[in-house]
Amino acid sequence: MSLEFLLQNVINALQWGSFYALIALGYSMVYSILMLFNFTHGDIFMTGTYIGLGVATGLLALSGAMGIVLPGWLLLAMTIVIAMFLTSFVGVAVERVGYRPLRDAPRASAAITGLMIGIMLEYGNLAILGTQRLLFPPIIETVTYNIFGVFVTNKKIVIVAVALSLMLALHLFIQKTRWGMAMRAMSFDFQVVPLMGVSINLIAPMTFAIGSALAAAGGILYALAYPVLDPFMGILLGWKSFVAAILGGRGSILGAALAGFLLGFIEVFVPIVFPSTFRDLIAYSIILLILTFRPYGFFGQAHSTQLRL
Amino acid sequence: MRLAALWGWVWRSAAAVPPLGWLIGAFCAAVLELLIGYELAIMLYLPKVPPLFGATLLFQNPLLFPATLLFDLLVYILPVCAVAFGTQRLTDRAAAFLEHRPTWLAALMHLVLMYAILHVWTEASAYRLQVSKLVMIAVMLTLSLNVINGYMGEFSCSHPGFMALGAYAASVFTLVLFTQDRLFGPALLPAALGPFCYPLALFIGGMTAALGALVVAIPSFRTRGDYLAIISLAFMFIVKSAIENIEPVGGPRGMGGQPNWSTLPVVFTAMALCIWIINNFVRSTLGKALNAVRDNETAADAMTINTRRTKMVAFMFGAFWAGVAGGLYAHEVRHVTPGGFGIQMLAEQLAMVYFGGLNSVVGSVVGAVSISMVSEVLKPLGLYKWLVIPLILILVMIFRPTGLIAFRDFDIKRILAPRKAALKRRE
Amino acid sequence: MSLLRVTDMTHFFGGLRAVYRYNLTLAPGEIRGLIGPNGAGKTTIFNLITGIHTPSRGTVALEGRNIVGLRPHEIATRGLGRTFQNMLLWRHMTVLEHVRMAHYAQLQYGLFGAFFGSPRRYAEEERVEANSLRLLRIFDVERYARQIVTSLPYGAQRRVEMARAMATRPKVLFLDEPTAGMTPEELTQMIGIIRKIHQEFQVAILLIEHRLKFVMELCQRIQTLVFGEVIAEGTPEEIKNNPEVIEAYLGKEEVA
Numbered sequence: 004m005s006l007e008f009l010l011q012n013v014i015n016a017l018q019w020g021s022f023y024a025l026i027a028l029g030y031s032m033v034y035s036i037l038m039l040f041n042f043t044h045g046d047i048f049m050t051g052t053y054i055g056l057g058v059a060t061g062l063l064a065l066s067g068a069m070g071i072v073l074p075g076w077l078l079l080a081m082t083i084v085i086a087m088f089l090t091s092f093v094g095v096a097v098e099r100v101g102y103r104p105l106r107d108a109p110r111a112s113a114a115i116t117g118l119m120i121g122i123m124l125e126y127g128n129l130a131i132l133g134t135q136r137l138l139f140p141p142i143i144e145t146v147t148y149n150i151f152g153v154f155v156t157n158k159k160i161v162i163v164a165v166a167l168s169l170m171l172a173l174h175l176f177i178q179k180t181r182w183g184m185a186m187r188a189m190s191f192d193f194q195v196v197p198l199m200g201v202s203i204n205l206i207a208p209m210t211f212a213i214g215s216a217l218a219a220a221g222g223i224l225y226a227l228a229y230p231v232l233d234p235f236m237g238i239l240l241g242w243k244s245f246v247a248a249i250l251g252g253r254g255s256i257l258g259a260a261l262a263g264f265l266l267g268f269i270e271v272f273v274p275i276v277f278p279s280t281f282r283d284l285i286a287y288s289i290i291l292l293i294l295t296f297r298p299y300g301f302f303g304q305a306h307s308t309q310l311r312l
Numbered sequence: 313m314r315l316a317a318l319w320g321w322v323w324r325s326a327a328a329v330p331p332l333g334w335l336i337g338a339f340c341a342a343v344l345e346l347l348i349g350y351e352l353a354i355m356l357y358l359p360k361v362p363p364l365f366g367a368t369l370l371f372q373n374p375l376l377f378p379a380t381l382l383f384d385l386l387v388y389i390l391p392v393c394a395v396a397f398g399t400q401r402l403t404d405r406a407a408a409f410l411e412h413r414p415t416w417l418a419a420l421m422h423l424v425l426m427y428a429i430l431h432v433w434t435e436a437s438a439y440r441l442q443v444s445k446l447v448m449i450a451v452m453l454t455l456s457l458n459v460i461n462g463y464m465g466e467f468s469c470s471h472p473g474f475m476a477l478g479a480y481a482a483s484v485f486t487l488v489l490f491t492q493d494r495l496f497g498p499a500l501l502p503a504a505l506g507p508f509c510y511p512l513a514l515f516i517g518g519m520t521a522a523l524g525a526l527v528v529a530i531p532s533f534r535t536r537g538d539y540l541a542i543i544s545l546a547f548m549f550i551v552k553s554a555i556e557n558i559e560p561v562g563g564p565r566g567m568g569g570q571p572n573w574s575t576l577p578v579v580f581t582a583m584a585l586c587i588w589i590i591n592n593f594v595r596s597t598l599g600k601a602l603n604a605v606r607d608n609e610t611a612a613d614a615m616t617i618n619t620r621r622t623k624m625v626a627f628m629f630g631a632f633w634a635g636v637a638g639g640l641y642a643h644e645v646r647h648v649t650p651g652g653f654g655i656q657m658l659a660e661q662l663a664m665v666y667f668g669g670l671n672s673v674v675g676s677v678v679g680a681v682s683i684s685m686v687s688e689v690l691k692p693l694g695l696y697k698w699l700v701i702p703l704i705l706i707l708v709m710i711f712r713p714t715g716l717i718a719f720r721d722f723d724i725k726r727i728l729a730p731r732k733a734a735l736k737r738r739e
Numbered sequence: 740m741s742l743l744r745v746t747d748m749t750h751f752f753g754g755l756r757a758v759y760r761y762n763l764t765l766a767p768g769e770i771r772g773l774i775g776p777n778g779a780g781k782t783t784i785f786n787l788i789t790g791i792h793t794p795s796r797g798t799v800a801l802e803g804r805n806i807v808g809l810r811p812h813e814i815a816t817r818g819l820g821r822t823f824q825n826m827l828l829w830r831h832m833t834v835l836e837h838v839r840m841a842h843y844a845q846l847q848y849g850l851f852g853a854f855f856g857s858p859r860r861y862a863e864e865e866r867v868e869a870n871s872l873r874l875l876r877i878f879d880v881e882r883y884a885r886q887i888v889t890s891l892p893y894g895a896q897r898r899v900e901m902a903r904a905m906a907t908r909p910k911v912l913f914l915d916e917p918t919a920g921m922t923p924e925e926l927t928q929m930i931g932i933i934r935k936i937h938q939e940f941q942v943a944i945l946l947i948e949h950r951l952k953f954v955m956e957l958c959q960r961i962q963t964l965v966f967g968e969v970i971a972e973g974t975p976e977e978i979k980n981n982p983e984v985i986e987a988y989l990g991k992e993e994v995a
Contacts, residue, residue: 040467040541101706108713111467115666116709118659119702126698238655242545249542280564283553287546294543295531589854596853596860597839597846597867604829604840611827613811614789614820616844616907620810625850671831719831 007152012271018159018228020267021166024260025221026244028173029094029214031251031259035190036210040114043097044218045241046121049234050093051219052139052226053128055086059140059223075143076161082142083165083223087216094215095208103207121237128234136233139226162224169220170260173213177256186210190253246290252300261301328731329396333403335425337395342432345387349436356383363439364688371692407730418728419588427580434576445574445644447684448583449637454664454680455590455673456633461662462670462718463594464626465606470528470544471634471661473551474521476653478635479642480561482517483570486510486643493569495562503571510573514582514639521635522628524551529627533620548658555650566649567642574644582640586633591673591722593629602626603671663705669715673722679715742767742943743788743819743911748797750787750967757783758967761797763945765911770937770944772954774978775964776987781947782824784964785913789821790814801911816844820909822900824916824947828888834899835884838871839864841906871906877939878902878932894925898932905940912936914946918953926953933957955979963987 026048033041059082066073073081101120105113146157177183185201186209225240226232247266251258269286277285294300349361356379362369365388366380396403410418434441453471460468487493490506501509524547531543556564593599601622604612612619642648660683668679686704690697708716745763749756758780765771773781787794790811799807806814815821829837846867852860875881878898883891888899897917904912917933918926930953937944948954954961955975963971963984971981978984 034538040538104710105713108709109670111461112666112709112713114467115662116706118662119705119709122659122702123699126695129695130699242549242655246542246546249539253538278557280553280557283549284557287549287553291527291531291543291546291550294539294546295534298531298534298539300539592856593853596856597843597864598848598850598853600832600836600840601843603832603836607829607831608827610791610811611823611829612840613791614815614823614827615841615903616812616815617840618812618843 010153012275013268014153014155014159014163016268016271017163017264018267019270020264021163022221022225022240022263023244023247023266024263025166025169025217025224026240027248027251027259027263028170028256029218030245030248031253031256032186032210032214034248035253035255036186037102037207039102039110040117040245041097041102041211041214042114042117042245043101043121043124044117044214044245045237046124047090047093047097047215047237048218048222048241049128049232049237050124051086051090051215052222052232052236053132053137054089054093055082055219055223055226056137056139056232058082058085058089059142063140063142078142079161079223079227083220086219086223090219091212091216094211094213097215098208098211102211103204106203121241125234125237132234136231139223139230139232141230143227158227162227165220165224169217170256173217174256176213182206182209243286246287250290250293250300252302255300255302258300258302325397329400330403330407330731331422331728332407332425333396333399334392335422335429336399336403337392339425339429339432340395341388341391342429344391346432346435349387352383352386356380358383361436363437364443364685367685367689368691370689404730407728411729415725415728419724422728423584427577430580431576441576442644443684443688445576445579446641447681448579449641449644450661450664450680450684451677452583452586452633452637452640453661454668455586455676456630456637457661457665458668458670458672458676459590459594459602459626459630459633461665462672462676463599463602463606464623465603466532467538467541468528468544468627468630469541469658469662470525470547470551471630472653472657473544473548474524474631474634475638475641475657476551476555476648476650477521477524477631478514478517478638479648479653480517480555480567480638481520481635482513482639483567483642483648484561485513485516486571486573487567487569491569491571495560495567506571507573510578510643514636517639518632518635521638522632525627525631526624528631529624532623532627548653552650552653562649564650566647566652568647570643570646572643572646574640579640579644582636586636587673587677590629590633591724594673595721595723663701666715667705667708669712669718669720672715672717672720674720675715675717678717741765742802743945744798744800744803745788746798748784748787748794748799750783750792750794750796756967758787758794761964761967761969763962765943765945767910767943768937768941769960770933770946770958772958772961772975773945773947773964774949774951774954774961779964780967781964782915783967785821785915785947788814789819789913812844815907815909818908818910819913820904820907820911820942821913822897822904822915822917824919826896826900828896828900830887830889832888833885834875834880834888834891835868835871837888837899837903838874838906839867841903842867842870844907874902874906875899877905877935894921894928897921897929901932901936905936909940909942912942912944914944916947916949918948918950926950929953930956 026044029044029047030041033039033044059078062073062078062081097120101116102113105116143158143161148155148157177186185206188201189203189206243266244263247262248259250262251260266286269289270282273282273285345361353361358376358379362380362383365384366377369376369380410421430444434444453475457468457471460466486506488496489501489509490499490503492498528540528544528547532540555561561567594602601612601617604615604617605619605622609619664679664683665676667683668677669675683701686701687697690700693700741764743763743765745761748758748761750758761784773784775781783792786792788799790806790809790813793808798805801814801817801819806817829840832840846863848857848860848863851857872881872884875884878901880895880898880902883895883899888896891899901917914933918929921929933944934957936942946954946957958975960973961975961978962969963978965987970987971978971984973981
């Protein structure tokens with residue numbers, strides 16, 4: 004195995020890791036703050052991608068009509084920002100409809116509701132947009148750089164860079180702002196914090212909004228690399244990221260991101276050594292082993308997680 | 313207010329007839345349908361006898377709906393009520409007689425009658441037969457999942473995996489021994505022996521699933537709830553992709569050609585056994601230990617309950633029945649692919665458990681039957697079906713977070729008891 | 740001969756010394772009190788002896804046999820029953836089911852009986868039910884037998900928890916603040932109940948308590964724990980007059 008080959012795959016792994024990590028962050032935030040499995044998240048990712056598709060198409064049409072040629076990077080940046088903004092409302096709506104009425108219910112019931120909202124999003128999309136697969140418009144042209152024999156496309160660089168900077172932004176938000184502090188406090192103990200003037204009815208939608216926005220960004224980045232969209236694209240990526248989020252440990256942004264990248268690396272490197280059909284088998288077996296020996300994930304602390312039936 | 317009074321009256325008069333009466337009534341209705349159903353359907357301008365009480369016609373051809381209602385009234389509702397109320401005195405006396413005999417005798421009698429009804433009723437069409445069998449398999453799956461998710465209060469996602477293990481193990485057993493198969497070559501034993509060995513095949517399927525459950529159960533000693541959900545989910549994916557990589561059982565293309573041994577009596581017996589044994593278990597002190605572990609594990613430990621053994625037994629027990637159901641399923645649809653045992657199936661099974669009600673045998677039966685039925689009824693709607701079913705489930709979760717009939721004991725003795733005494737007690 | 744003997748039991752949580760060189764000899768039929776300010780490590784001592792945590796050092800012997808390292812349910816089966824400070828009741832179970840459940844280790848039927856309903860199972864369940872009802876009667880909660888435990892008044896829940904603990908047939912009973920949150924009348928009633936079970940079942944009792952009146956009245960000997968160490972041990976009279984205890988515990992109480 005040559006060094007170039009290795010580096011090539013590292014870049015691929017970083018790309019996949021970015022998708023997983025961005026989605027996992029949303030799961031992880033909701034899980035640490037509300038102790039809920041947000042099973043809708045994979046489908047919010049899908050919705051975000053479709054919203055991104057709409058935004059990108061709209062922007063292209065608009066700039067075409069006005070006769071301006073916007074540079075690709077600006078178009079991409081605008082698409083990501085607008086889609087993140089719009090998708091955050093989807094997250095807030097899901098919280099309002101599916102999770103808030105069940106706040107005192109068994110957590111498993113809330114998980115079921117989330118699962119069902121996800122199914123509704125998938126089939127709702129199918130009902131509205133029809134069964135044909137849509138193509139994400141190529142907003143930036145692919146340029147391939149040859150760096151010492153390693154081929155890197157500009158898209159891969161953009162994907163990894165945007166993902167990393169979003170994660171950094173989230174980290175700063177949570178560590179430095181008042182809202183971030185409230186969220187951390189909430190994840191510490193959401194029974195007590197509401198008594199101290201922080202409303203869970205504010206923090207919960209905010210958590211969903213941020214998570215959904217990140218998922219939308221992840222979706223657009225995903226569409227850059229794999230432009231054929233379908234309503235069920237969120238299922239597999241969503242469940243895998245969910246596993247990564249839990250693997251990271253409760254309340255750990257860093258853990259979720261790292262676990263996302265780990266999953267990316269496993270998935271890219273397993274097919275090099277084994278037949279590619281073994282990818283899922285080995286990825287999940289590794290996860291099973293990790294969780295058996297570190298039951299609370301990479302950075303999670305032991306805590307009581309009774310299902311409160 | 314008056315509606316409530318009416319409902320109360322209906323409920324009271326229905327409760328005055330013992331189950332035996334209703335079963336006899338249903339049997340008469342089924343025979344009646346078999347005899348005159350077709351002619352009556354023609355008379356009512358229906359193309360054929362409505363397969364599921366006309367419910368499937370509701371969206372297929374709404375114009376025919378009034379006629380099917382009339383058909384239901386004439387063939388089912390009126391005869392059932394007539395016979396049930398007509399024989400009330402008789403059946404009540406029979407119930408009183410049976411009350412002093414061993415419970416199993418009474419239960420067996422009712423079961424035989426139930427089977428007779430199903431047998432006659434499913435004569436009408438192959439569709440009915442298949443739906444009935446699949447519903448019964450769904451009941452087994454729901455109930456066994458309820459043991460883990462409801463009675464023990466874990467959130468296990470591995471049921472499709474257990475089912476796949478059972479389906480494949482049982483199929484391999486029958487295909488190797490009794491059939492000339494593309495994958496495994498000629499039969500090793502005469503095919504005539506097959507149906508007698510089928511229970512063994514199902515048992516092997518169940519045991520395989522139970523062994524697989526150990527993989528999930530052992531980590532569950534260290535963690536609870538949330539992490540177990542992930543471990544079980546990972547387990548489900550592992551089973552799926554492991555089977556995809558085993559070429560001898562067909563890999564991702566799946567495995568077909570199972571003999572059609574999942575006949576109505578077999579499935580019915582398996583389901584009755586499943587309900588009986590699970591109900592026995594959860595009503596015993598050993599089984600109630602699951603609830604103790606769920607509600608507070610520390611206290612359970614301090615009260616001499618062996619929590620590890622309890623968890624392990626519950627996992628393996630639930631998985632065993634999922635495996636048996638998987639074996640039945642494989643011999644009913646006669647072609648299984650690893651892809652079929654995935655997230656979609658998990659979502660369906662979870663929906664049935666949480667819709668029907670946690671910690672309840674009746675709830676599981678209700679959940680499995682109603683979700684399957686709704687799913688059949690909405691089939692003509694195409695993909696809109698998957699907007700309606702989730703919506704129903706969300707509403708149920710919001711208004712009854714533990715499901716329709718949760719935390720209800722299923723006491724066969726009380727259900728089969730004569731009604732005179734019950735009525736007197738109420739007054 | 741001592742029923743329960745703890746020698747030099749020491750435990751660390753991370754770097755924190757929770758219990759240091761704790762010694763206890765409990766004779767059959769003795770009622771012993773364990774007092775100390777909040778966070779002194781009283782409940783930790785209970786958890787160490789009953790196997791929820793394993794002590795870092797030291798030995799615990801029940802009837803001369805070592806029980807360190809056994810799992811909690813094994814220790815409970817050997818005759819060490821307990822109640823909890825915050826009453827860990829099973830919220831979906833009825834009162835009768837609670838007490839029946841605690842017979843778990845005494846059941847004489849196995850999984851086969853549970854699955855197929857063997858005659859022995861029904862005989863056993865009948866015996867267990869009769870015994871449970873007897874216990875409920877002793878603790879005066881028989882009238883609640885078929886109710887879900889969370890619907891009971893607070894004092895009755897405490898009594899159900901004690902009935903549950905007694906159903907495990909303990910030789911030693913640990914009571915963790917049995918009067919927490921009780922009114923003075925309930926407190927007097929509780930003294931009567933503890934006396935009654937002490938006489939009727941011949942158990943040795945170790946109890947943690949905050950209310951000194953209660954401990955002074957019931958216990959023959961009292962240990963005072965401060966920061967995980969026993970600073971004084973003796974009869975209620977001796978404890979009452981021990982200057983160290985007054986400083987560490989009573990004195991503080993008077994100021995507060």
